[in-house]
Amino acid sequence: MSDDLFRYVLRLADDHLILGQRLGEWCGKAPSLEEDLALANIGLDCLGQARALYAYAGKIEGKGRDEDDLAFLRPEREYCNALLVEQPNRDFAWAIARQFYFSAYMLPFWRAMAKSTDDDLRAIAAKAEKEVAYHLRHSAEWVIRLGDGTEESRRRMIEALEELFIYTGELFEMDAVAHAMVSEGVGVDASALRDEWRRTVDGVLAEAHLTAPEAAYDQSGGREGRHTEHLGHLLSELQYMQRAYPGLEW
Amino acid sequence: MGVVVADALNPSNVRSRRAWDVAAAVPDPEIPVVTLADLGILRSVECDDDGAVTARVTPTYSGCPATQLIEQMVLEALKRDGFDNVRVESVMSPAWTTDWISAEGREKLRDFGIAPPVKASNSIRALFGETAVSCPLCGSEDTERISEFGSTPCKALYRCRTCLEPFDYFKCL
Ligand SMILES: [Zn+2]
Numbered sequence: 001m002s003d004d005l006f007r008y009v010l011r012l013a014d015d016h017l018i019l020g021q022r023l024g025e026w027c028g029k030a031p032s033l034e035e036d037l038a039l040a041n042i043g044l045d046c047l048g049q050a051r052a053l054y055a056y057a058g059k060i061e062g063k064g065r066d067e068d069d070l071a072f073l074r075p076e077r078e079y080c081n082a083l084l085v086e087q088p089n090r091d092f093a094w095a096i097a098r099q100f101y102f103s104a105y106m107l108p109f110w111r112a113m114a115k116s117t118d119d120d121l122r123a124i125a126a127k128a129e130k131e132v133a134y135h136l137r138h139s140a141e142w143v144i145r146l147g148d149g150t151e152e153s154r155r156r157m158i159e160a161l162e163e164l165f166i167y168t169g170e171l172f173e174m175d176a177v178a179h180a181m182v183s184e185g186v187g188v189d190a191s192a193l194r195d196e197w198r199r200t201v202d203g204v205l206a207e208a209h210l211t212a213p214e215a216a217y218d219q220s221g222g223r224e225g226r227h228t229e230h231l232g233h234l235l236s237e238l239q240y241m242q243r244a245y246p247g248l249e250w
Numbered sequence: 251m252g253v254v255v256a257d258a259l260n261p262s263n264v265r266s267r268r269a270w271d272v273a274a275a276v277p278d279p280e281i282p283v284v285t286l287a288d289l290g291i292l293r294s295v296e297c298d299d300d301g302a303v304t305a306r307v308t309p310t311y312s313g314c315p316a317t318q319l320i321e322q323m324v325l326e327a328l329k330r331d332g333f334d335n336v337r338v339e340s341v342m343s344p345a346w347t348t349d350w351i352s353a354e355g356r357e358k359l360r361d362f363g364i365a366p367p368v369k370a371s372n373s374i375r376a377l378f379g380e381t382a383v384s385c386p387l388c389g390s391e392d393t394e395r396i397s398e399f400g401s402t403p404c405k406a407l408y409r410c411r412t413c414l415e416p417f418d419y420f421k422c423l
C-alpha cells in the first residue's frame with residue numbers, strides 16, 4: 001500500500017514539476033508582458049503543487065528524502081511524469097496546446113481527488129482544483145484566439161494540437177498502481193475522465209472553428225520512466241545546480 | 251493546550267491570547283495593508299503550560315512564493331515579543347479560500363486600490379464566466395479583465411471603463 005501510494009503521489013508531483021519547468025522557460029520571452037506573467041504564474045502554481053506532493057511523497061517513503069531530494073537528485077529513468085508535460089516549447093501555440101490538454105484533464109482529476117480518503121491528497125486537491133480552473137480558462141481562450149485568428153496563428157495552433165495529441169491517451173491509462181489506489185479510495189479512476197475531457201476539448205475547438213484531432217496511436221511509457229528525448233535535456237538544466245554543487249543551499 | 255478551556259485567569263490562556271494578537275498583526279509581505287488575520291491565513295495560536303507557542307498558518311495559492319516568508323515573519327514577531335519557544339506549522343486542510351478574508355480585510359484591500367474577491371463566486375467553474383468586479387477607485391461596475399494573471403499569484407489585472415484606471419483584482423480561490 002505505502003509503496004503504491006508513494007509511486008502514485010510521485011507521478012503527480014513529477015507531472016507538475018516538469019510542466020512548471022517548461023512554463024518557466026517562457027519567463028522573459030513570452031509574446032507579451034501579460035503572457036509572461038501568466039505563464040510564470042501558472043508555472044508557479046504547478047511548482048507549488050509539486051512541492052506539496054513531493055513533501056508528502058517523502059513522508060510516505062520514510063527514508064528521509066525531502067522535496068528537494070526528490071525533485072533534483074533522481075536520474076531520468078526514475079521520473080514518472082506523463083510524456084505530454086515534457087514536450088518542448090516549439091512555439092507559443094505548443095505551450096498553449098500542452099497546457100490546454102493537461103488542464104482539461106487535471107480539472108476533473110482534482111475534483112475527483114478532492115473526495116479521496118487520503119487527507120493530504122484531499123487538501124492538495126481542494127486548492128489545486130480551483131487553480132487549474134484558471135489555467136484551463138487561460139489556455140482555452142488562447143486556443144480560440146489563435147485557432148480563430150490569422151492564417152498563421154491558425155496553422156500553428158492546428159499543428160500543435162495535432163502533434164501533441166498522441167501524448168494525451170497516456171493521461172487516462174490505468175496500471176496496477178493506479179488500480180490499487182482507486183480500490184483504496186485514495187486515487188482517481190483516470191479512465192473515467194476521458195469523456196469529460198473529450199467534451200471540454202471538442203467544445204473549445206468547435207468555438208475556435210477547429211476539428212478535434214484523432215490519434216492514430218497513443219504514445220506512452222512516462223509512468224514507467226521511458227521518456228522522449230526531451231526530458232533529459234530539461235533535467236540537465238533543472239538539476240544543473242545540484243549536480244555541479246551537491247548540497248548547495250541559499 | 252491552553253485555549254481549549256476558556257479560563258480567562260489561566261496564565262497560559264492569557265499568553266495564548268497575547269501570542270495570537272502578535273501573530274495576527276503580522277502584515278502580509280506582498281500586500282502590507284492587510285494582516286495575516288485579515289486574510290484568514292493564521293489558523294490558530296496555542297501556548298502550552300511550559301510557554302511553548304505553536305502557531306498554525308495555511309498557505310494561500312499553491313504557487314505563492316511568500317508562504318515561507320510568512321512563516322518566518324510569524325516566528326520573528328513572536329520571538330521579538332518575548333516568546334522564546336516558538337514553532338510555526340503549515341496546515342493544508344481545510345484548504346484556504348478567499349471567503350476567509352474578513353470584512354475588515356476586504357475594506358482595507360479596497361482602500362489600497364485592490365478590488366476584493368467577489369464573495370462565494372462560482373464564476374471560475376464556468377469555463378468562460380466573467381466575474382463582475384467593481385472598480386476600487388470609483389466604484390463603477392463597468393470594468394474589463396486585462397489578464398487573469400497579475401503581479402502576484404493572487405491577483406488579476408483589470409481596467410475600469412469609467413475612470414479608465416487599471417487596477418488589481420484579488421481573485422477568488
Ligand atoms: Zn473606476
